[in-house]
Every structure is written in structure tokens, then in C-alpha cells.
Amino acid sequence: MNDTLTKKDFKSDQEVRWCPGCGDYAILNVVQKACATIGKPKDEVVFVSGIGCSSRFPYYMDTYGFHTIHGRAPAVATGVKTANPDLSVWVVTGDGDALSIGGNHLAHILRRNLDINILLFNNEIYGLTKGQYSPTSPSGTRTKTSPMGSVDRPFNPISFALGCNATFVARTADNNLKHMSTVLEAAAAHKGTSFIEIYQNCVIFNDGAFEDVINKKVRDDRTVDLEPGQPMIYGKQGDKGLRADGFNMTRCAPEEASVWNPGARSAAAAFTMSTLDQEPAMPNPIGIFRCVEDLVFEDEVASQVSSAIASKGRGSLQDLIYAGETWKIE
Amino acid sequence: MNDTLTKKDFKSDQEVRWCPGCGDYAILNVVQKACATIGKPKDEVVFVSGIGCSSRFPYYMDTYGFHTIHGRAPAVATGVKTANPDLSVWVVTGDGDALSIGGNHLAHILRRNLDINILLFNNEIYGLTKGQYSPTSPSGTRTKTSPMGSVDRPFNPISFALGCNATFVARTADNNLKHMSTVLEAAAAHKGTSFIEIYQNCVIFNDGAFEDVINKKVRDDRTVDLEPGQPMIYGKQGDKGLRADGFNMTRCAPEEASVWNPGARSAAAAFTMSTLDQEPAMPNPIGIFRCVEDLVFEDEVASQVSSAIASKGRGSLQDLIYAGETWKIE
Amino acid sequence: MTFTTSSGELPLELAETVVIRFAGDSGDGMQLTGNQFTTASALVGNDLATLPDYPAEIRAPAGTRAGVSGFQLAFSSKDIHTPGDAPDVLVAMNPAALAVNIKQLKPGGLVIANTGSFSQQDLLKAQCETNPLADGSLDGFRVIEIDINKRVKEALADSGLSSKDVQRCKNFYTLGLMYWLYSRPMEPTQAWLKEKFAKRPELAEANIAALKAGFNAGDIHQLFQGRYEVKPCTDLDPGTYRNIMGNPALGLGLIAGAELAGLELVLGSYPITPATTILETLAGFKNYGVTTIQLEDEIAAVCAAIGASFAGKLGMTTTSGPGLALKGEALGLALMTELPLVVVNVQRGGPSTGLPTKTEQADLNQAIFGRNGESPIPVLACATVADAFECAIEACRIAVEYMTPVILLTDGFIANGSEPWKLPRVEDLPRFEVKFHTDTENFLPYSRDDKGARPWAKPGTKGLAHRIGGLEKEHLTGNVCYDTDNHEFMVHQRRDKVMGIRDSIATPEVKGAQEGPVLVLGWGSTYGAITEACNLLKQDGTEVGQMHMRHLWPMPAGLEEIFGRFERVLVCEINMGQLAGILRSQYQHTEFVSHGRVLGMPLQSHEIASKIKSLLK
Amino acid sequence: MTFTTSSGELPLELAETVVIRFAGDSGDGMQLTGNQFTTASALVGNDLATLPDYPAEIRAPAGTRAGVSGFQLAFSSKDIHTPGDAPDVLVAMNPAALAVNIKQLKPGGLVIANTGSFSQQDLLKAQCETNPLADGSLDGFRVIEIDINKRVKEALADSGLSSKDVQRCKNFYTLGLMYWLYSRPMEPTQAWLKEKFAKRPELAEANIAALKAGFNAGDIHQLFQGRYEVKPCTDLDPGTYRNIMGNPALGLGLIAGAELAGLELVLGSYPITPATTILETLAGFKNYGVTTIQLEDEIAAVCAAIGASFAGKLGMTTTSGPGLALKGEALGLALMTELPLVVVNVQRGGPSTGLPTKTEQADLNQAIFGRNGESPIPVLACATVADAFECAIEACRIAVEYMTPVILLTDGFIANGSEPWKLPRVEDLPRFEVKFHTDTENFLPYSRDDKGARPWAKPGTKGLAHRIGGLEKEHLTGNVCYDTDNHEFMVHQRRDKVMGIRDSIATPEVKGAQEGPVLVLGWGSTYGAITEACNLLKQDGTEVGQMHMRHLWPMPAGLEEIFGRFERVLVCEINMGQLAGILRSQYQHTEFVSHGRVLGMPLQSHEIASKIKSLLK
Numbered sequence A, B: 001m002n003d004t005l006t007k008k009d010f011k012s013d014q015e016v017r018w019c020p021g022c023g024d025y026a027i028l029n030v031v032q033k034a035c036a037t038i039g040k041p042k043d044e045v046v047f048v049s050g051i052g053c054s055s056r057f058p059y060y061m062d063t064y065g066f067h068t069i070h071g072r073a074p075a076v077a078t079g080v081k082t083a084n085p086d087l088s089v090w091v092v093t094g095d096g097d098a099l100s101i102g103g104n105h106l107a108h109i110l111r112r113n114l115d116i117n118i119l120l121f122n123n124e125i126y127g128l129t130k131g132q133y134s135p136t137s138p139s140g141t142r143t144k145t146s147p148m149g150s151v152d153r154p155f156n157p158i159s160f161a162l163g164c165n166a167t168f169v170a171r172t173a174d175n176n177l178k179h180m181s182t183v184l185e186a187a188a189a190h191k192g193t194s195f196i197e198i199y200q201n202c203v204i205f206n207d208g209a210f211e212d213v214i215n216k217k218v219r220d221d222r223t224v225d226l227e228p229g230q231p232m233i234y235g236k237q238g239d240k241g242l243r244a245d246g247f248n249m250t251r252c253a254p255e256e257a258s259v260w261n262p263g264a265r266s267a268a269a270a271f272t273m274s275t276l277d278q279e280p281a282m283p284n285p286i287g288i289f290r291c292v293e294d295l296v297f298e299d300e301v302a303s304q305v306s307s308a309i310a311s312k313g314r315g316s317l318q319d320l321i322y323a324g325e326t327w328k329i330e
Numbered sequence C, D: 001m002t003f004t005t006s007s008g009e010l011p012l013e014l015a016e017t018v019v020i021r022f023a024g025d026s027g028d029g030m031q032l033t034g035n036q037f038t039t040a041s042a043l044v045g046n047d048l049a050t051l052p053d054y055p056a057e058i059r060a061p062a063g064t065r066a067g068v069s070g071f072q073l074a075f076s077s078k079d080i081h082t083p084g085d086a087p088d089v090l091v092a093m094n095p096a097a098l099a100v101n102i103k104q105l106k107p108g109g110l111v112i113a114n115t116g117s118f119s120q121q122d123l124l125k126a127q128c129e130t131n132p133l134a135d136g137s138l139d140g141f142r143v144i145e146i147d148i149n150k151r152v153k154e155a156l157a158d159s160g161l162s163s164k165d166v167q168r169c170k171n172f173y174t175l176g177l178m179y180w181l182y183s184r185p186m187e188p189t190q191a192w193l194k195e196k197f198a199k200r201p202e203l204a205e206a207n208i209a210a211l212k213a214g215f216n217a218g219d220i221h222q223l224f225q226g227r228y229e230v231k232p233c234t235d236l237d238p239g240t241y242r243n244i245m246g247n248p249a250l251g252l253g254l255i256a257g258a259e260l261a262g263l264e265l266v267l268g269s270y271p272i273t274p275a276t277t278i279l280e281t282l283a284g285f286k287n288y289g290v291t292t293i294q295l296e297d298e299i300a301a302v303c304a305a306i307g308a309s310f311a312g313k314l315g316m317t318t319t320s321g322p323g324l325a326l327k328g329e330a331l332g333l334a335l336m337t338e339l340p341l342v343v344v345n346v347q348r349g350g351p352s353t354g355l356p357t358k359t360e361q362a363d364l365n366q367a368i369f370g371r372n373g374e375s376p377i378p379v380l381a382c383a384t385v386a387d388a389f390e391c392a393i394e395a396c397r398i399a400v401e402y403m404t405p406v407i408l409l410t411d412g413f414i415a416n417g418s419e420p421w422k423l424p425r426v427e428d429l430p431r432f433e434v435k436f437h438t439d440t441e442n443f444l445p446y447s448r449d450d451k452g453a454r455p456w457a458k459p460g461t462k463g464l465a466h467r468i469g470g471l472e473k474e475h476l477t478g479n480v481c482y483d484t485d486n487h488e489f490m491v492h493q494r495r496d497k498v499m500g501i502r503d504s505i506a507t508p509e510v511k512g513a514q515e516g517p518v519l520v521l522g523w524g525s526t527y528g529a530i531t532e533a534c535n536l537l538k539q540d541g542t543e544v545g546q547m548h549m550r551h552l553w554p555m556p557a558g559l560e561e562i563f564g565r566f567e568r569v570l571v572c573e574i575n576m577g578q579l580a581g582i583l584r585s586q587y588q589h590t591e592f593v594s595h596g597r598v599l600g601m602p603l604q605s606h607e608i609a610s611k612i613k614s615l616l617k
Ligand SMILES: Cc1ncc(C[n+]2csc(CCOP(=O)(O)OP(=O)(O)O)c2C)c(N)n1
Pocket: A051, A052, A053, A054, A055, A070, A093, A094, A095, A096, A097, A098, A121, A123, A125, A126, A127, A128, A129, A134, C270, C271, C272, C273, C298, C322, C323, C326, C353
């Protein structure tokens, strides 16, 4: 812990070039603050991103940064972290970058469970290419490439991550700075891949996409915060609860609410919560869906290397070349 | 229905080139039989595959066939089906083809819900490249590329498909021909993407991978068949049941077993079943995890085209070119 | 077309060609302003050419240099071919716009500066240490200062709009002023505004009021020494015209190409700058039987297109450089399975992500060579906006007549540039109707017709069930075949088929001198700049030969003979000499000199002209 | 090394070079048999070269032509360079093996046929209408018929093994026979069997018994006119040798390269034939600090390698043609971010999936040109199995000294072929230790040293936090920069850096004639065939020049001068003339003649020799 770090330490000298009003600004702010709180020296922190408005993020962090190519940030980050497990590695990506072109790399980093934090800025649109529907856009979204409405059924990023057996899965929103901080810190504390969906507003191409859920006026009633070890209670007055009932989730009085446990071995409960937003009468869960420990890829890789060295001895060039059946010609 | 079709009609003149004893033979047999039963004329059937032992499948079917490139079969099939929705389109793929290089295309075809049947031959190994661990190989699998054991956590194909909001998800095994037929016919009857994981034995590189679950001697006790509308009862004597209990699944007496409903709007129950195999005391579910109706991609695409034609009239070359603000120079 | 003006007393000068650059913040609507001026000029009957230039960010912070968006257009009473090497007039909405663009302005050119956005803070945002309007840095230019912010505010005082909305009308005030200065009609813009803001008539009104205010601002007009008229261009061929940008023109060509093949079109695509607008164009033409699928990535896009072609439609895909890189493997599948496929690559600045909104021609090598194995694919490139339409049709023709993937190259300059397009007569368009194979007698999927094309038998056809794939195919049967002689035979068959396309294409025409010291050769969007350069030389009394290549692979017959008539060939391209390199390997007896620049911009005619001159010495 | 034999009475002839091809079912263990014969021959001290040839299917149905697996080897008392154009001896375990391979056998060559597998049913499976042993189709060859099935059964009658297991020993019976015929020692194979079947000693016993039975089958031996001895090769340089295949040799070179750079190695890879065994090799060397990651696809593999290099290790990736096609976009990222990266491409038959288990050299164009934008990447190729080790080190050197991705080409023939490798002395290996940048004073991520390389500052280094990416970089600072002049400047910087590599490489040596009518030029695995061809001509009294290129991009200095000494240059490659095309574009004053074959096999020396002769006429 380096308690002298402040948010300012994580601000790079580069001019931030998002549109005025873009939700990305708020996220940048919170991440910079969270990094200071987490306290890892900034020279040991790496931000890796793909391509998209959101993926410009690393330029604005005064850490090591890699703005890679579209969709491939998880793969590059896998290389970074495996090569040097001591680094704190963050991936910043968009709904297009992560779930369209990059869906496979995201899926695989989640199953491999490297100790990396992934921030998915979900604005339900391709921002940088000027507003086409994305894999998270609701069916029927009208954009220039879908003038009569999109016909694709969207991904739910949380369900997707759980389907990949991700060990840490959470959701937060760009207008809920305190919540975002809490979630980010929990993610950083988690050993394994942390996947965080952040509802992010694109003022230019998809303004207000999440308003009906996260607007400060309605959010208490329209969202339920999944807090580890807490009963699932929500509502402005804390007057509503959620209870697991067989395969179903039902609304109930706050006293009867089930206690949320993101640490169950099976991701089934978390998955159930992830599909809740399909039910109009139900709140949209935010917070921590899942948080379990499992094998961490880079640790296993490193331990195989060190146990090979321990058992066979560190190889030398001489051993390498002069091995197997050799013979001499004189 | 063409009731004169027989299995032989679907046999091509090409020599089958799998290893003697490979599970692929059994699947080929059942698929040929199922095609005859389904009764779609063979000239209206297309098999599309990627690369792998399993992906040689189309050559052996006397239908139209396309042996494409590694991992891309779902994308090619999307083009085929969108271009001609009248065709019956099948994708044959392996665990490497579908879930390693092709994971993203698989995920997207599942969310788009084209009316295509996908058969994933899961042998938990890369067969054609001579036996490297695959994304479904259990952690610790020793192969030539993982001499000290693989360190990746595997995908569960069923969980993955459900995470992508697939509308039909099922599992069967190469040694259970009757079960496979039933599942295949249900898949063909389903309107939307049908995803079927088939446990398939690779005698050469991963012999017996599923023996402990599907061997005829143990399978009654080690698997539970998810049959729509039936209670979840299993065991040689039909003496065991499964019951949903809050977020958990518990074993119970057969009388108390929950009735399996693959048609629930939320995929949560199906997902719960998909994670059951993590519990040593629990049976491994086979059968139909999910079967729900939803928007079908190619139908929506076609209906937009026809409604555009209906509302604007079928465009002509003259209209196309001489549109917008024009002027004459004389 | 009539218009009134309150400043009739100022002299009306005739001008031949004028080049204006509008520049402001990404949020200032400069592209829109430029496009309106373009439309108005087209309707006046001028020839014109445009060059939009915007940043890779959507809306970088207001007032910064990174956020500057520009739009240059040339309009003329003569036949012109480029948006001009350097603007005559720069309209700068703020200091950043001025700072970024001033170096391109012609010596003695006119600067119209919006002083309303030149506050100390504005200067700071633009990283200007001193005020360029005051520090002498504009010496050598004519500068007209107008506080447009204030003017609009005054003009719309009674509009009832918020002051933010009022300031949004700045660009129409400016447009009005420029309409006055260059004697353009306001009606088309008024009509356009009414349609655009049909649901918010108060905004239409306000913008129209701003437009008129600019047009009628007599006191400002006095600052100018006069106004100009640019007469209709009479050099243009008679016919019906329409103003169009390159990507839409190309999109229309794809639709036409499919129609002329008697097929429906399936476009599989993934958005990428600057290709996206082709997908967007086609998505709007569903009533032409057009299907567009926006896929999860470029690989899926080309694969879906291949699947569609297999199923009997005309599969297409559109992309830009990095996307083409991703499609390489699948293109190999298309050529091995010998299915028709049209691949459009809109080149942008590279390598890697490079300069996404800038133009370049550096994907030629990739298009011709960028796949594993011996994998010949025909490549063509369009020279102008209008040519994009024709080339799209030509690409479709080659694809279906030869059962092959085809790559059509265009670039960011053509994609977003616009020009008057002389509309072709439908009956003059080539027809190449596809006949699907239906004969079940002795069906051999890899037999060949006289062009070397294999039969196209689509699924659903009775009795023709067959299987194709990416493994080497046996001659005639198409079965998987590892035989070595068959492999070599098939490699030759595929090569010969593609080389045979040369029999269906004409030798390009040489313009100007038919022999002599220099032939100037280009491909793609350099056409305009090279043409202007040759015109410049001609005015100086020097005539060189000029040739432009549409078909880059295979190269047309007859080039050897043409090259033989010149001492050397100057190859002009927006890259480091890619075509020059390929030509050298094909025509060893010719001396090729490369003029390659990679500035993210079209080539400049005067630069080409002096390069030619240097070769003539 | 001693051995006994029961057939001492037969004449023992001396042979110089013998070429044997073993052929049987994929399940018959032909690769294993071939490899054992190879090891035994290596230990005898012969020079040797091998050519495995197996189908793309794992184990196609027994007895079919599709299932035939072959292994050819040449062993010699002379210095040899190829596995031979045509075998002297064909061992055919069944009719399919005979049918597939007979056309390559030398006229008058020896066929050893296992009649035990020539039943009517076997013939049917092999699609033989008549029995080739009886129908006269083997006229012109010497045929020895042995019922190996029966022989093994007899030999192992008391082994207690199932008859299936007994039949699995057929190949060792055959091997024993061949050991006898060519006077090889059995001990190494016996030792190998004991180790391999340590857990099932009864199988080791049975196989050894079969081996000995073949070796001692006196009655069969009588069928031969004699047996042969191939003396140790004395042409080989003195030194320590080991027999090795190309892919393992290359893998060792990668490990050595990283070590010589003072770095640890991270290989990101995805299995693909014929590259997989490099990944498999490296996975076995974890105690050298080697990290291998098997990723989800080729794109992830190269991206992980790039990430590893960014983090300060030496990132590498291995693949074959279709995989390289997929990596194109990411290679652009590596070159834009100027990170070291070694990319190994093991070429196979293309295009598309093509002929996965056959060899070809048709990815050269792709390696040099297959990316968007101006994207120069150095390319080199190894000539032999032993050279694979050296080239891997050289690729590492270039990558770290110039901060650049490097593509190393090899092919299926080198990958799976083996030869005696003269082991280098560790102290003779080049060292190019990397010094990471640590100085925080004025750190400029895109400044350059005298080689044009930028500083490598790895994450974790205090005070050097910086950001890189695929957008165009500003000179020195590395900030994102859309400035046009900077773009052109950087394009030139990247080009000049790569072209500058030529200062660190030697001009290739010309062997044989130093001037004259023909220089024979090759690259990659054609080295052996070209060398043999030149030797053949020399025996005929004709000497031509021979040159082999390791560095294909940039090309070394001095070639112009060399080419100038010859009337023409014959370029031999397993493709349709790719290097010839590139050379033509680089050296316009030289006449290049292309000898390109694409048979999925190494070039044949006699064919090259006659091509040279035709040029000498
Ligand atoms: C290979 C490739 N394909 C396509 C693109 C174009 N592209 C850039 S960003 C983007 C989508 C961005 O969407 P998202 O990830 O949601 O980010 P946002 O801009 O919304 O933050 C696309 C399609 C590209 N840069 N590279």
C-alpha cells in the first residue's frame, strides 16, 4: 500500500478526447481514484485496450498502456500478465470490442482466469464508427446499418461471462460513482479475472440508453444491488425484497429476502440474477454477481516452470544442444 | 414429408476416413437415419463444417456440403441460411473448431437464432492435429503441448450456449443411438438455432474420456435425461430424483422430483442443470436443457426485405440511378 | 434559379475555379456546411470535387486542434478533377481551425475568421500563445474578421431558442455569407432544412433565418472587395447529373452489378472507417432485394458472404485495410471453392490502425499477395467517384463470369469525396446474367467452361448435391485429392483462369502524347491529381502521355507495347511505390520511376507536375 | 558397434547412397520404422536425409490408398543433401502402399512386398483391379515377396500376445530384415523399445523378437542377391553430431536465441500442421525458463506474444500458412509499436486448407506483403534442418536489435525431415544481450538508436510509464499523431530501419563458378536439391554458380554485383515463381528464369539439373 498516491498521479499528460458529456469521463475519474486507493505503484500497472472510444482509455492513465487492435485486448493482456505476473493488469473495452469482434478472446480469458480486471464500457452502440447497433443493442434498434430495426437478439454480458465460468462478475453504472468505486475495489481485490460491465452513456449516438434503469430518480426502484452477504433488498424505501423459489426468483417483503451469496461454487444463482432484467416487473441487478476462487492461469504456468527447474535443474545452452544420442566424427 | 427416403439416400460415395472405432461413425449413422426420418429432400439439405476430424462429416453425406475453414462454419452457415431460408442447414463442428478458434461465431449464431442445427462433437481433444488439449479438456490434461498438465479451466459447452441465450440446447452421446435420434429430431423440429453437444470418443488420442459417465454399465446412474415435461428421475431402477431447492439442486426420492421444463423464458434453470456435473454426487444431465421460441434471424431479415418492397415497390435500375437531386446538361 | 441580394452594389467578378475550406470544431457542423455548399454548387451547374477531412475521434474537446473538422471543395466553370491542391479561402470557426489549416492556404488567400471564438480561453485551448489574428502570422493573407457568434445571436434574438441552440446555427449563418459571396442559391438548402427538421420546425426556421442573415449582412459584405460568380461548367458532357459521394456511388454499383447478373445481393460486413457508409448505403435499399448482414467481425462477414454465394446469391463484403488483413484466410477458401465474391477494400492510412480517417493507397500489395499459398485473385481499383459505380459493376461481372473472388480497391478520398456524376443510361450497362447449373447429367463440380469457370449449382437444385471445401480439389470431380500432379495441375488451372480475365478487359487508353520521354501512370484516386498535373504541363506547352490502370491484377494485355513507346514511366501513387514494384517485376524492360507520397492526403497536382518536369530535363 | 547375422554367406556389397521408402497403412507404424532406421544409420555414421509423407487424416480406413503413410530416407557414405529423387527400394506393406508409391521407384528398383496383405479383399480396398504382383505391372522392378504377416505370427507364436498385438509387430520384423540387408546394428532399437514399453515389457519383448526374427530370417535372405554395407560418411566435418528433425532443431534455436538475448521466451501458439511440433518441443523445455501458451486461435497467439514482448520477455509465435494469414493484422500492430517478435511460419501446400501435410514454399509473398499499409517486416528462411537452429537465433537477433517483428519461413519438408546436425560450440554462438531502457531522464519511447531501434522500457520500470498503440505515432514522443508530415516521416523511419538490417548481414557466398552463363539461386528447403543438382552437373564436367538466400527481406547488399557476373539467374522454388518475381522488381537489369514446381514435394535434383542444362545450351 502506497498511501501517498492520489488520483492525480494516475492522470497522464494527454488531452482527453471524448465528446463532452460522454460517460467515459466519469469512469476515468473513478478508475484513477480507485487506482490511488488500491495503491499499486503506477509503474507496475498496465492498461490494455482494443479499439473504440472506450479503448482510448489507456492514453489518459499515467501508467503503462497498450492501445492494441480491435477485439484483441484480452489476448494481449494474457501475454502481458503471463510474462510478468507481478504487474497489475487492466483491460478496458467496449461492447463492440469485447462482445462483437473480441467475444472469443473475452470468453477464453474468463475461463483461463488470469488475475486481470476487465472493464467493459457498455453503451449498446459502436461509438467510434459513428453509431451502428452493437451485440448489446436491444432487438429493433434503429441505426444507419439497421434502418428498419436490428434483428439480432442481444447478448447479456453478465450471462455471457457466467456462461464462460468467470470467477468474478459484476455490473455498475457511469452515473453511480460510489457504487463503481466499491465494485472496482472488490474486483482489484479478487484473485482471478474480474469482469465488470459498466453501463455507459454515449451522448452522441445512444443518449439515455439506460435512463429508465439507472437515472438517479428511478434507480433505487429499478435496480437491486447484489451485495455479498446482504439480503436482496431494494426500493427507495428499502421496501422490496427478492427471494429464490425453486428455479424462479420472486418478489417478496424485505424480511423474506434471500441473502445474496456470490461465492457459491455453481454459477447458477448468479446466472438466474443475470436473466432478471428480462422480467419487466423485476429490478435490474447491479453489484457483484459472482466472486469465487479458482486456479489462476499465470500462477499455474509459472509454477510449472519453477517445478520443472526444481526437478530438472535450470537448463543451459550446453545441455540444450548436446542432448539425445550424439556421436563424434574425428 | 417424404416417406420414401432411407438412410442410404444420405450416404455419399466418398470413402469414410475416420480411424477405426472413432465415435464419429456412430454419429454419422444416426444423422443419416435422422435425415431420412425428418424427410427433407436431400437436395434441400446443406451440411457446413469447419476443420477437424469431425468437420470431414459433410463429405460423407449425400447432400450439399461445405467443408470450410477452421472455426468459421457458423458464419458461413449464417450466409447460407440468410440467403436461402428454405434450406435445411446443419453445422458439424468439434470442440476445438467450435469453442477454440470458432467460439465467437458460435456465440453469435446462437444469439442470432438462425434456424440451423449445430452438432458439436466433443471429444475433449484436438483430433486432427494429433492430440493436443482442447477448451473442453479438464484441467490437468496431459498432452504433448501440456506435458505437465493443462492449466486452463475448461468450458462447459452447455453453459456457454446458455450464456449466449441459445434457444435450443441439448446433450447426447455417441454410444446412445436412440437418445441421439430423439434429440436430433427434436432439434430439427425446433425453429431457431439448435445446439447439440455430442460426447464423442476419440479412440486414438483421448480414448474413454466419457466412460465414467456414459459407459452403458454406469450411464443410468451417472446421467439424468432431461425430458420435457417429465420428472427428473434417473438410476437403473428409476430410484433417484432431482429437485430444485432455492438456488440449489438436490437429490430426492423419485416421487419428489421436479418436472423438467426446458421451455421457461429464463435460461436460469437450464443453466443450473448445466453446472450439475461439477458436483461429484450428482448425475450428468443429458437430453434437452432448453427449448424456447424467439425471433428467428433469417425470417426477420427476409420480412424486412419484403416489407420494404411492399411499401416502396421493388426498385429498378432506373430508380436506383436516377434518384436524389439531379440536373441536366444539354 | 434566382436569388436576391442586398449588396448588389458590389462588383460581381467572374471566377473560374474556387477552392474553399470550411474548418471548425467537430461539433460545428462543418461537414454539413460543406455538403450544402456542394449541393448548391452542383445545382448551379458547376463541376466540383470535395475533400472532407475529419479527426479519428468523434468529438474531441471543443476548441482543441484535435477536434478540428475540415471540408474542402473546389467548384468551377471548367471541367476539374481534384478538390484543389490549396484553398483560395479558409473559413475558420475558431483559432484551432485556423492554426491547423493555415499552412495549406494559398499565398494571398482569404481567411474568414469567426472572432467570436477567439477569446483568450479559445486561444489557450488551441495552444496558440498569441492571437494569430493580431500577431502578424497572417501577413500575406487577406483576413476578414466577423464575430459570427454575436451576429447569429442578434439574428435569432426573437427565435425563442436557447442560446446553445442559437449558437448551433452559426454554420448556416456562415453558409449564407458564403452563398452571397459566391452567388449561390439558398432555396435547396432551405428545402433541405425543412425536410431535415420536419419534426422540429422551429429549428428549421432558425437555421433558415441564420442562413438568410448571413446572405443579407450588407455591412459585412462591405468588407469584401466584391463578390464572385462561377458560371455553370460547359465542359461537362450533356446528360443527367447528380452529385454523389464515392461510397454511395460504389454501393449503387454493387446493387446494379447484382441486378445485371440477375442475382440478389447479400452483403456481409462489419463497420470500419472509411468503409462503413457502403454498408449503410446498402442497408437502405432493401426494396431492391438487397440483404445486408452486420456480422460480429470481418472474418464472419466474408464467411457469410461466401456462404451466401454458395447458396446462389451474390455474396459481397466491404472493409478497410485492417479488415482485409483479417479476411485473408477466408479469401483463400473462396478461391479454392471458386465461388463468386466481391470484396471492397476502402484504403486508409496504415500500417495497423494507422490514420483511420485519412486516405492512402498502401493495400495494393496486400490485395494481390496477402494470402497463403498460390492464391491469385483479380484486383481492380476505381479512379473517381463516378468510376466507383462502374468498377463495382465490373467487379460483379468478373466474379460471376469467372467464379472467383474479386477485390475492388478504393480509398478514403474517393469514399467521402463527391463530384457530379453523369448518370449512365440503364440500357447501356453491361449485362452478364448468371445461368445456374441444373443439368444432372454427368455433373462435375470442377469441370470448366471456356473461361475456366466451374459450374455454379446451388443447394436446392435437384440431383446436384455435391460437396466443396478448402482442401485441394480433384480436377473435374472436386473430390478431396492429395495427388501431387493433380495439385500442380489445379494450381495452374486457378492461375490460368485468373490470368485469362485479361481477355475480357481492354488495354487502357493513353491520353496526351502517344510516345515520348514520359508516360505518367496511376491507379485509383490519383487520377484527378495526375490529370490536373498533365493539364498544367499542357498549359506550359508540354505534353506527356497519361495512362490510368483500372485492372491491377491481372494486368491488361498490351501494356508492354505501350511502355515500349516511352523512355520511362512515372508511377504516381499514395504509397511507397507498390504498383511501381509490381510493374517492375512484370515488365522488366521498362524503367519505372516512382512518385510515392504518404501524407494521408490526395497527391498534389503541382507536385506531380514538377516531378514530371524533372524527368523531362 | 557390432552385430551378428545368420546369413554371412551372402556377398556383402559396398553401396554409397541408398534410398529406401517404407510404405504402409497409417496404423502400420511406418513413421516409427523410418525413424528407427534413421537413428541406426546415424549411429553407423552415415550422412542421411529423410522425407516422411503421411496423409491429412489420422488413420484412414486400413488398406485404402488414402490411408497410406510413407517414409523415405537416404543414407550414404558421402555427404548428401536430399532424401533422394527416387527410392532404390520400396517396402510395401500392402497393395495400397504399393500402388501409391510405385511410380516413384527407380527403374530396376527393388520392391519388398508383404504378400500377407495382398488378399482379394486387400486388393479391393486398394482399388486394384488385378494383383500388381501378378499382372506384370511390376515388370522392370525386382520384386521380393514375403508373407510378413505369417512370419510374424510364427515368430511370436509363443509370446502369449493376442493376434492383433502380434500383427502390430510386423513393422519391427520388416525393420529387422532391412537392418540385415543394410548391415545396421539392432541394439539402439532394442534399447529404444525397452524404454518405450517400460510399462509393458511383454510388448518390448515381442517387438524385439520380431526385429531379430527379421534380421535372422536366413531363408528369406536367400531371396536377395546379397546384402549391402554403407560405410560411415567421412566427408562430414569433424565434430559432435546428433540426428534431429527440423522442427525440434528450430525449437532449440528459439530457446537458444532467447538465451543469447538474455531473455526468457514466451511462445504463444495454436496447433496447426506442420508447425505444431515446434510448440510441442518448447512445451518440454520449461526448465529453460520457457513459457508456452496454447491459445484459442492464431490471432490470440500472436497477440499474447506481442503482450509478452511488451512486458519484457521475448514473444514468439509459430504457425503455418492459413495461420499466418490470420496474424496479418496483429503483425501490423507489432511493427507499429516496434516490439520484438519472432514469427515462425512452417509452409505447407496451399491455397486455403490445401494440402496440410505436404510441403510448399508459397507463403513468401504473404510474408513480405501480406499486411495493410506500408508494413515492412524482415523475412528469412532456413535452408536445412541444421540451418533451422541458426536461423532461429538470427531471427531473435534481428527482433531484439531492431525492435521489430521478424518472420522466419521454413516448410513441411524441413519440419519433419531429419539429418545429422553438427552441434555448434556454445561459445561460438552470437550474443546480443538486450539492455532494457531504465534511464528516466528525458525518456522518449520513439527515439531511435543508431540502428533505428526505439528503446525497450518494460512495465514495472520506475518512472518510464508510457503508452503505445496501433495509431500513427509521433516521432520521439510516441504520442498519437495525425499530422501528415509526421506520418510520412514515420513511414520512412520504419522502412529505413528494416532496410538497415542489411548492414548487419553478409552477402551470401557463391559456390562453384563465380561468373558465367548461369547462377542457380534458391531459398529455404530447396538448398539440398539445388546442391545435388550442381553436384550432378559437376560430375558431368559443368560448373555453374550456386547461391542460397537466407535473408529474403531486406535482401543483403552486394547481390547486384553478383548477379552482374552471370548471364542469367535460375531461381528454383516450390511455388510459381514468387522469389523470382520479387527479385525482378528489385534487380531490373538481371534476367531471372523461374523453375517453380508445386507438387507438394521437395524439388527433384535431376529436374533442376536438366533445367540448368537447358539454359546452358
Ligand atoms: C479490425 C477492425 N475492424 C473494425 C474496426 C472499426 N471499429 C473501430 S471501433 C469499433 C466499434 C467500437 O464499439 P465499442 O467497442 O462498443 O466502443 P465504443 O466506441 O462504443 O466505446 C469498430 C467496429 C477496427 N478499428 N478494426
